[in-house]
Amino acid sequence: MSGPTVRDVAEAAQVSLATVDRVLNNRGGVSAKVVDRVRAAVARTGYVRNLAAANLSRRRVYRFCFVVPSGDTGFVALLHEALAREQQRLMEEQVLVQVVPTKAFDVEDQVAALRNLDCDAVAVMASEAPEINEEIASLHASGVRVISLVADLPSSGRDAYVGPDNVMAGRTAGEFMGRFIRDQGDVLMIAGSLAARDHSERLLGFRMVMQERFGGCTLLPAAQGGDNAGRVEQIVLEAARDRRLAGIYAIGAGNRGLVRAVRTLDPKPITIVHELTPTSREALRSGTFDLVIDQDILSGVIAAVKIMRDLTEATTPPADAGRIKLNIYSRENIQ
Amino acid sequence: MSGPTVRDVAEAAQVSLATVDRVLNNRGGVSAKVVDRVRAAVARTGYVRNLAAANLSRRRVYRFCFVVPSGDTGFVALLHEALAREQQRLMEEQVLVQVVPTKAFDVEDQVAALRNLDCDAVAVMASEAPEINEEIASLHASGVRVISLVADLPSSGRDAYVGPDNVMAGRTAGEFMGRFIRDQGDVLMIAGSLAARDHSERLLGFRMVMQERFGGCTLLPAAQGGDNAGRVEQIVLEAARDRRLAGIYAIGAGNRGLVRAVRTLDPKPITIVHELTPTSREALRSGTFDLVIDQDILSGVIAAVKIMRDLTEATTPPADAGRIKLNIYSRENIQ
DNA sequence: AGAAGGTTGATTGACGTACCTCAGAATTTG
DNA sequence: CAAATTCTGAGGTACGTCAATCAACCTTCT
Numbered sequence: 001m002s003g004p005t006v007r008d009v010a011e012a013a014q015v016s017l018a019t020v021d022r023v024l025n026n027r028g029g030v031s032a033k034v035v036d037r038v039r040a041a042v043a044r045t046g047y048v049r050n051l052a053a054a055n056l057s058r059r060r061v062y063r064f065c066f067v068v069p070s071g072d073t074g075f076v077a078l079l080h081e082a083l084a085r086e087q088q089r090l091m092e093e094q095v096l097v098q099v100v101p102t103k104a105f106d107v108e109d110q111v112a113a114l115r116n117l118d119c120d121a122v123a124v125m126a127s128e129a130p131e132i133n134e135e136i137a138s139l140h141a142s143g144v145r146v147i148s149l150v151a152d153l154p155s156s157g158r159d160a161y162v163g164p165d166n167v168m169a170g171r172t173a174g175e176f177m178g179r180f181i182r183d184q185g186d187v188l189m190i191a192g193s194l195a196a197r198d199h200s201e202r203l204l205g206f207r208m209v210m211q212e213r214f215g216g217c218t219l220l221p222a223a224q225g226g227d228n229a230g231r232v233e234q235i236v237l238e239a240a241r242d243r244r245l246a247g248i249y250a251i252g253a254g255n256r257g258l259v260r261a262v263r264t265l266d267p268k269p270i271t272i273v274h275e276l277t278p279t280s281r282e283a284l285r286s287g288t289f290d291l292v293i294d295q296d297i298l299s300g301v302i303a304a305v306k307i308m309r310d311l312t313e314a315t316t317p318p319a320d321a322g323r324i325k326l327n328i329y330s331r332e333n334i335q
Numbered sequence: 336m337s338g339p340t341v342r343d344v345a346e347a348a349q350v351s352l353a354t355v356d357r358v359l360n361n362r363g364g365v366s367a368k369v370v371d372r373v374r375a376a377v378a379r380t381g382y383v384r385n386l387a388a389a390n391l392s393r394r395r396v397y398r399f400c401f402v403v404p405s406g407d408t409g410f411v412a413l414l415h416e417a418l419a420r421e422q423q424r425l426m427e428e429q430v431l432v433q434v435v436p437t438k439a440f441d442v443e444d445q446v447a448a449l450r451n452l453d454c455d456a457v458a459v460m461a462s463e464a465p466e467i468n469e470e471i472a473s474l475h476a477s478g479v480r481v482i483s484l485v486a487d488l489p490s491s492g493r494d495a496y497v498g499p500d501n502v503m504a505g506r507t508a509g510e511f512m513g514r515f516i517r518d519q520g521d522v523l524m525i526a527g528s529l530a531a532r533d534h535s536e537r538l539l540g541f542r543m544v545m546q547e548r549f550g551g552c553t554l555l556p557a558a559q560g561g562d563n564a565g566r567v568e569q570i571v572l573e574a575a576r577d578r579r580l581a582g583i584y585a586i587g588a589g590n591r592g593l594v595r596a597v598r599t600l601d602p603k604p605i606t607i608v609h610e611l612t613p614t615s616r617e618a619l620r621s622g623t624f625d626l627v628i629d630q631d632i633l634s635g636v637i638a639a640v641k642i643m644r645d646l647t648e649a650t651t652p653p654a655d656a657g658r659i660k661l662n663i664y665s666r667e668n669i670q
Numbered sequence: 671a672g673a674a675g676g677t678t679g680a681t682t683g684a685c686g687t688a689c690c691t692c693a694g695a696a697t698t699t700g
Numbered sequence: 701c702a703a704a705t706t707c708t709g710a711g712g713t714a715c716g717t718c719a720a721t722c723a724a725c726c727t728t729c730t
Contacts, residue, residue, distance in 0.1 A: 027689090094385065328668070330507060331510065333507040335500070335658070350678075352680085353681090357678090360717095365678080389717050392685050394684075
């Protein structure tokens, strides 16, 4: 009841199983004429190799690494949690996932982590730095497939990017910010680091929409909070000292500091942040945050593994496979 | 190189392969003591089932039916498309999916469709009617597992519900409606049919939020458009004749009529609808609609199949397996 | 003691592919 | 035309699991 097998192809091509096998796995020793006949039969019957059976037979085990910042709070914690959950499920499919934690914003540490990896493919979440790009390039040159996760590294020569469209994420934030702010006012934007591609792209998108469609708002210069709660809190309190903030767009992490700061402000600015974490969920519920734009990192991890498998099999993954969806949460639709 | 197999477990537990198999696939007929010993051996050896081998060997074929309204536009069209796409993928997992189209809102036709189904489990999308509930109960009595899809049928005795939390969907619509409407005004709500559980629940949630938090808005009596574009258009034009509409919440289908009507209104009311279809997508992009609340029906279909498989295997599916997420789309985050 | 029922072991044949060997056929080469 | 070479067929084993059968054992109860 499930598709045609090598047997059907052999029959259709009027050759033996051995010959079909030789053609399919290009073992050579088959005349050009017969190769064509087999290829035609494959096309005609619609045969597709049963990867599961193939891997079973050859005892292939995929070995993938995730090189991601460590951290026990916020988004990275969710990422590690998602990885841990998937790890179990993936073992059933003969996929071994190794997680290599790095220090966030520490280029040297991240480069070191990328060295001496022993696996078929790597997923990297890192900021943009020439050293990292170089290391990825050399990994790639040595036959390891590399994908960038969450934040893209386009000039590294990575094979694929798995993550959201961050410009779109910023534009979306901008749209809701503009609509939620009833009158005009000052809007504060806080990124973690502008060297992180995801942050700078979000900022770009946010700025575009605010300028195009909500000209009444004034954008303050973008601040960098280093994904650090204390710094973020300080930035907000400082900005609010001599002006009324109508809105705050927090692009990176450090939301616990943001919550503390916003709770001291009256009137409360419209506050839009990224990533649905326990902190942001609670802040949404209590009305401190107005909107959370989330990337479903579990689906990101799943997509990453799928793409890494495709890449190591040398089959081109579908074009939109790496694009993960943006989820928008307000206080009414968090579960 | 790949992990331990059943053989290793058998050896570790000092039992035969047959017994390990009996425990792993809970076939019964094993004493509690031995079950424990095998379980311990599984934990000790770190055995994980090889899914590829399992699927390869399994010859059980699951036969599932989807009894859903026919239609070549709007949400139901997306549903059929999702079913068609999944059907292909599922064949590889020995799942046969049969789609039985019914006439929307035609109780007699739907009851007839439910009769004489020959399968292991059924997913039903239908309005609430005593006849349908009865038919489902009798199906259930004859050993067929039944789940309700998109719209719940709680009093039918169905085994599970797969769909969004529609009260939450309505509350979410209410929240954004309240925030988007800058001044006070009249809000029109158009359902398809209040007999459809999803519609009445959305209405309930919307009303609750508007009354609780946005008292400035006046809710007009809920209209029923029968999921029909012409009727919906007529309802809007009529309501807008002698008053200014500040907002429209369209709960069901018929969005093409809504687009036509809203384009004639000035000032344009804030318009929030359900389901991301080609029509609503285009209306979002052009600014006719302000927000679309979408249930990702493909993930719904996937969840439905998974639950049906669990049910026919007599393993209880996880509690939240049937809950499908609500996606919120504005003009900036449609791809 | 004998029957009945519950438990366990031993064994077998799929599933679809990979990979190997050996023999025989077809073709080319000297 | 015989020898060397290339091509093709037939058949086997293995991968890890599922699913089934049959035989043997152990209790327990009458």
